[in-house]
Amino acid sequence: MSRALNWEREGSIWPHRASSRFVDCGTVRWHVQTMGEGPPLLLLHGTGASCHSWRDVMPALAEHYTCIAPDLPGHAFSRASGGAMTLPRMARELRALLDRLELSPAAIVGHSAGAAIALQMIRDRGANFPVIGFNPALAPFPGLGSQLLPLMAKLLFVNPLVPRVFAGIASLSGETARFLRRSTNSRIDAAGLHCYEVLLGNAGHCRAALAMMANWDLEPLQRYLVDLQGPVLLVHSERDEAIPLASVRKAAERLPDAQLEVLPGLGHLAHEERPAEAAEHIRRFLDARAKVA
Template identity: 50%
Template sequence: MSAPRWSVEGRDWPNRAASRFVAAGGLRWHVQTFAPEARDAPATILLLHGTGAATHSWRTLAPLLGQHYHVVAVDLPGHGFTTGRPVGGLSIAGMAGAVATLLGTLKVTPQVIIGHSAGAAIAARLAIDGTATPAAIIGLSAALLPFPGLAATLFPTMARALFVNPIAPHLFARIARTPGETGRFLYRSTGSRIDDAGVACYAALLGTSAQCAGAIGMMAAWDLVGLRRDLARLKTPVLLVHGDADRAIPLSNAREAAAAVGDGRLETLHGLGHLAHEERPEEVAAIVRQYMEARI
């Protein structure tokens, strides 16, 4: 199975100078770090991307936040340039446990965790389980609840069927290598139109069968029903930032999720899709700063 190579797919990787590789919990993690020139940043932010993505998802937002905060972004297991498989697999709990081990190795204690889509579910799991103690969680297009209606049953079932089919990742990778197909897929599935640099990164990753297998495996192991049940135990303040043109997760889902936690708030971005933080990173950075200045 082909995997993204740092010397090939990563040759022109966004913010490559901020990258390093760290061994933790049996994995070799790709980590990017950003910080202001001043020695002491006011807070540390951990960035967790969504399914099928990697650190390129933060290519503009991370440096913007890094002007004011200490920012750590990682490629999650099965994604990007991180290699190895966590002890608990690609489930929410398994991913959260792996991230907690990495934070221990890095000696990083994030005051805020920002998660996009499935990354927000991992952030919630970390806080619920007490393996991280952030002062706040910010979910961008957060996937915290089961998909509405029939999709709640069909989507996980289809993902598991694809996961056990060894040919599926290779077929998806071949499609992603078709010129123009990744951009069309991103718009159809997310409602977002992102820049050419972002599309190129997604195409480079999804053109490898290992990235496709990681995304499928993550979706197949995802237990959002269990997370929904545990959200009542989440005491960490949560800000959800959600585009009203999101085709992946409806705005109604975000409203319900904000109401399900003890201290939840929703901020709506008009005209933006599931990749809103890639469409208008300056706007999202301003929302994050305003929230953190009030909370941290």
């Protein structure tokens, strides 16, 4: 499908649809879901996903927190313009969104690339509120991969046929489920799988994911990890082959105030496989920090 995702059409099956709203801010028209009462938690999904990634985590947190889960710019139902969506720009756009909503997060929870955005945000703002990163993508690919993979993404991004071809393949019966199992080592529920089928079957969404990969540079983030003073919890999965555990261990060692927890038997989408367990990790970490404070 080459046309943009439509909220009234594809969005009709979206989890927690009643919690959604659209916010125009700068160069982005954001799709944001908000749920619960209490201190604000910003939930950031990873590349190629959407706020649906938190569909079962949000209700588990909503009793004690106000959960704010946007679709990243260009992803799913958020529209973006104005050029390359680099890591610093993504962080700036999210800060502008929070300012528009008049919210200051008590903590940021990010999955994969969302964890990198969270750390970029606290670095830029000089803040020290907690960050929780699930299966965090914080390091460049090793060796030549650090140059070749972004270059490949750029080459694919500039070819207008590639997102359409990818979306066409993903839309074939059963292909999305096989792709997710191969790429994430995770098995998720039917509701989540249906959302990924919609996303990966849409050329515009695929183009945004490729553009994000093409413009992603994690080397500066690696350099200033040692300067980030806020408490950080990194939660990684034993069966996540997309992000090496060794790279997450190194990040935890460089961060001044970090904990690392490893989940046995789960893949890259651990928070979707066991959302109650993911929510418990978040609550326990934030409760412990609140007692220290």
